[in-house]
Ligand code: 5GP
């Protein structure tokens with residue numbers, strides 16, 4: 001938990017979000033500014049700033065993000081197509097420095113992802 005981190009605040013309940021799933025190690029919420037008809041954020045509960053900061057002991061938590069993506073994917077209608085995006089670093093578009101995976105489905109406006 002990092003005090004000034006918005007995703008930590010959503011995880012601890014001090015900031016509101018629309019929850020899709022609450023898992024043991026991660027949460028899934030709707031993105032506040034969706035770039036696709038379905039745009040979720042899969043967020044590990046542990047505060048890891050970015051991909052570059054993941055330690056080997058945390059790899060199981062990261063693997064679980066993909067398991068959750070598969071779980072959400074199975075609930076999609078039609079072709080069950082989706083795109084997963086993780087930004088690492090400001091120059092790559094990362095704006096929230098608590099690791100998260102974007103889950104996007106439907107026509108995607110890639111600008112801003
Ligand atoms: P990044 O640019 O760091 O990869 O992605 C951050 C994402 O978090 C953006 O898509 C942005 O719309 C979303 N976001 C920022 N603040 C909030 C918030 O307070 N609540 C929710 N649900 N999403 C947020």
Ligand code: ZN
Nearest residue numbers: 005008047098
């Ligand atoms: Zn955090």
